[in-house]
Amino acid sequence: MLSVRGLDAGYGRSQVLSGVDLDVAPGEIVALLGRNGMGKTTLLHAILQLLPPWAGSVQFLGEPVTGVPAHRLARRGIALVPEGRQVFPNLTVEEHLTVFARPGRWTPQALYDLFPRLAERRGHLGDQLSGGEQQMLAMARALATNPRLLVLDEATEGLAPLVREEIWRVLAVLRAEGHAMLVVDKYVHRLVGLADRHVVLEKGRVAWTGTSAALSADRGLWSRYLGL
Numbered sequence: 001m002l003s004v005r006g007l008d009a010g011y012g013r014s015q016v017l018s019g020v021d022l023d024v025a026p027g028e029i030v031a032l033l034g035r036n037g038m039g040k041t042t043l044l045h046a047i048l049q050l051l052p053p054w055a056g057s058v059q060f061l062g063e064p065v066t067g068v069p070a071h072r073l074a075r076r077g078i079a080l081v082p083e084g085r086q087v088f089p090n091l092t093v094e095e096h097l098t099v100f101a102r103p104g105r106w107t108p109q110a111l112y113d114l115f116p117r118l119a120e121r122r123g124h125l126g127d128q129l130s131g132g133e134q135q136m137l138a139m140a141r142a143l144a145t146n147p148r149l150l151v152l153d154e155a156t157e158g159l160a161p162l163v164r165e166e167i168w169r170v171l172a173v174l175r176a177e178g179h180a181m182l183v184v185d186k187y188v189h190r191l192v193g194l195a196d197r198h199v200v201l202e203k204g205r206v207a208w209t210g211t212s213a214a215l216s217a218d219r220g221l222w223s224r225y226l227g228l
């Protein structure tokens with residue numbers, strides 16, 4: 001579904017990613033791991049064409065996406081839940097779920113069923129929501145586009161434990177429904193339970209890739225690459 005080959009990217013003159021290969025198959029959940037500053041967000045942004053890659057290729061559903069504007073990618077079926085949520089302060093919850101909506105499984109009502117808290121808040125503006133509610137809304141907004149691939153950047157960051165659990169619950173529901181996802185998150189022990197496969201970045205290169213079982217079995221990887 002997603003195929004990244006030999007991707008280089010960076011900022012100004014400073015190269016961050018070098019020769020990154022990454023695949024996500026239909027229905028597969030891939031976790032992107034690595035310590036702070038290893039290039040995870042940069043890779044997500046280069047895949048989504050928010051940051052123009054320097055070299056290499058990105059294909060989605062068999063077609064090149066390199067150079068395709070990010071909003072067109074959304075129409076092709078990739079949705080990002082960005083770091084920091086970035087909900088719209090002046091749109092209501094309901095508007096977030098309808099303005100970007102495309103037909104499919106995730107109607108506003110299905111999203112309210114998935115996130116009951118958002119149903120209670122449907123008339124509130126983005127900036128009237130708590131951080132946890134904003135995170136739920138960022139996820140619901142992405143799902144409202146009925147994406148083929150959902151990309152999540154630190155969706156549980158900075159949340160109270162109960163809200164964090166709510167996000168993991170929803171991710172488990174999406175997994176059960178066979179959603180393809182590319183996930184960056186600090187809670188590696190939770191990702192082991194969620195993801196099929198893991199890709200570890202070390203200084204902008206792929207240092208290791210393997211299944212959840214292989215990652216669980218080798219604690220040396222956790223200390224070497226993840227500082228855990």
Ligand SMILES: Nc1ncnc2c1ncn2[C@@H]1O[C@H](COP(=O)(O)OP(=O)(O)OP(=O)(O)O)[C@@H](O)[C@H]1O
Binds near residue numbers: 037039041
């Ligand atoms: N907008 C930017 N301009 C210049 N350098 C940047 C920019 N964003 C990130 N970097 C640098 O690129 C490198 C990779 O950062 P990136 O945010 O991709 O890492 P990360 O693995 O997502 O880490 P974190 O978990 O801290 O977000 C770091 O050295 C960072 O300082």
